[in-house]
Structure formats: C-alpha cells, structure tokens
Amino acid sequence: MKILVISFTFPPHTGGVAEAARTQSAGLAARGHEVTVATGFDSARSPEHSPPGVSVRQFKVSGDANLRGGCEGDSAAYGQFIASYDGDIILCNCWQNWATDVAIQFFPKSKARKVLVSHGFSAHIWHPYRHFAWGLGQWLRAQPYVLRLPQMMKAFDRLIFLSSRCDAGRFFDHSVARRFFSDRISIIPNGVHLSALQNAGTDFRQRWNINTKYLLLNVANYCERKNQLATLRDFMRANRPDATLVFVGGEFNDYSAAMKNFYESSRAKFPDAQVVLLEKIPRETINSAYRAADVFILSATEETQPLAVLDAMASGVPFISTKVGCVSDFPGGWVVSSGRATTQTINQFLDRPELRRQLGDDGRAACVAKYNWNEVIAAYENMFQRLLLP
Secondary structure, eight states: OEEEEEOSOOTTSOSHHHHHHHHHHHHHHHTTOEEEEEEEOOTTOOGGGSOTTEEEEEEOEEEOSSTTTOEEEOHHHHHHHHHTOOSSEEEEEOSSSHHHHHHHHHGGGOOSEEEEEOOOOOTTOOOOOSSTTTTHHHHHHHHHHHHTHHHHHTTOSEEEESSSOOOSSTTHHHHHHHHHOGGGEEEOOOOOOHHHHHTOOSOHHHHTTOOSSEEEEEESOSSTTTTHHHHHHHHHHHOOTTEEEEEEESSOOHHHHHHHHHHHHHTTTSTTOEEEEEESOOHHHHHHHHHHOSEEEEOOSOOSSOHHHHHHHHTTOOEEEOSOTTGGGOSSEEEOOSSHHHHHHHHHHHHOHHHHHHHHHHHHHHHHHTSSHHHHHHHHHHHHHHHTOO
8 A cells, every 4th residue: 555644743753643653654664555754844854763664755834724823834835745645545643733734625636545543632622721811712713623623524534533432622523523424433542662662671770870669750741731740749749768750751941940940949848759850861761761660640631542651551550640531441550630649649559569560460461452553553554455445
C-alpha cells in the first residue's frame, strides 16, 4: 500500500501526537508499505528524524480552521499536495489543526481512502478561568467548528477512536460519530514500545544521584494542563525521607520555574521531601527512568489516552492518576482526585509492596496483550486492507 500520514507535529518535536505519528509511519514502513509523512516545517528537522523507509514533506503552515485565528502560511501548496496525492490511504492525526483542517478541503480531489485518528476533541470545552467571563469569547469563536464536526466526519471513510468511551469530555467527537456515522468507527488504542522499555538501562538512579529507597516519576511537558504543581504539592505533603520525586519534561519554562519556586518556598515546612526536575532527556534515558521508578503520578487536567501512563504500565510501574480521558479503563493503577487523596495513595503504594507488585503485573499484562505498537500497527494495516476491498 501507498500511505500518507498527516500530522501537524512530528519529531524532533515531542509529545503524544508526534510519537504516535512517528510510530505509525515507522511501523507501516517496516511492514513493506510506501509511507510519506506530511507535517509542519521545522528548521531543526534532519534526515535522522525520519524513520527508515519514510519520506517526510514539510509545509510552512500553522493554525486551524477555528474562527479564533484560521490557518496561516502556504496552505495552498499543502492543499495542492493533498489534491494530487495518488496513494491508497491518507491517515490524519487529530482534529483542530491545520494539517487535518486544510486537507479535508482537498479530499474530493484525491481518490485515496481517508482515515482519521482522533487523539481527543476539545473545541466544545469551555476552560474555566478565575473570573466567569474570561475565555467566553474564545469558546464562542470555537463553536462553529463544533457545529461543522458531522460535516467534517463525512469526509472520512473511517474514524478511529482510542477508546470505546463516548463522554462529553475529550471523547465528545466519538459520541457525535456514534450518532451520525456508527458504521465508520474503529477502536484502536495507543501503544507502547515494549522492547525499548524492557531493554532500557538500569543506571538512572546512579546517573542522577538518587539514593532514596523509592523513586516516584512524572513524565510530561511542563505546563498547566499537565498540572505538575499539583503532583509536587501532593508529594511534598507526604514528606517522606525515603522517596524522591523526579519530573521529566521537554524543556524548562515559566511553569517549571514556578514549580522550583514552590519547592524552595515549601522546604521549611516539608524538609524531607526530595524533588528533581529534569529537561531535554533522551528517550533512552526516559525509558531507564521508568525502569527505575516505583510509582508513576499523573495530575493532568486534560488527557485522552496518555502514552506516559501506558509506558509506566508496560514497565510494571503502578500509576496514580487524576480522572482524565480513559485512564479509568486501564488496569495497573488507581484513579484519584488530586490533593490529599493523592498524598494518601502515595503513602499506601509505598507502604504496601504487594499492592505495587500486583498493580504492576496487571498493567504490564494489559500492554503485552493490547496496548503495544505491534498490535496497534497490525490493526491499522488490517483496517486499511478492508477499506481497499472492492
């Protein structure tokens, strides 16, 4: 098959969507398919960021089709590329970005089958601000996009969702698809790289001079949505001399600076709490961090199906998470509210090794059976083959 993978983000960028698009393209190419990736322009991108057998086309476009700003850049060149694509499958990642929004406009000119992988939908969500009216204008400008959702879905031959959930949060688009296009839906989850996690190095503690009995881990870009300040606060409240909390983020920014300030200002009250903040850590080192961890914590306010939790599960590490996305569907951890419930669960997990062991085994088993990229890519391939049947 000849396949075009569309993603507004791609390595060297990090994050869940970039990782998913990289793995989709690499996995399909490894199975013998001719794969091209269409993505945004990045001057730092080099041939080493292209998986073997994958061609990457960059376009200087940004934005989305919302009334909040629209698309900017050379969208005409990108649109012409989509219109002239003569392959078998066009695989789009995500709503609410230029790569998908512009492509839809040119789909009628391409004979390829069109597939969308939803990584969550949020245009309908009004994010609360301190004052009631703040954000109202932004939310109102996004609503025409929400109203166009059924029409945009009509442009696709298949709609892939990560979970069977159809709630009013990040899976709102799934509920819309169930109403209008129930015969076009497939459920294919995200996955993990089992071999990379299982074969990771064992020197993480030594490398970062972590000498406590327990290591707790949080892996996420530093930002309000990932809510690491809550993780930090809840861990410090436990004030355990036998545990270190390690944050691994993309790069330091104003949010990580606020975390450091909170840590320093709270040390007098919680003198035994030990915290390490890291940035720009290679993937191999992150994998070794999972292998060294005893507990994984996620306090995010918005997620769909977080890869970081799946990586923890695959590593046999029990997780503590806020109730976001479809994390409640995962075995291998507990879903709690942030605050004292998280602090109490941290203490329970660390004080009960048999509980950690059982949860870790449950999470790893789920990844071996279901949440791994080998199974996921095979499911994509099988679905594409069915779409191409006469």
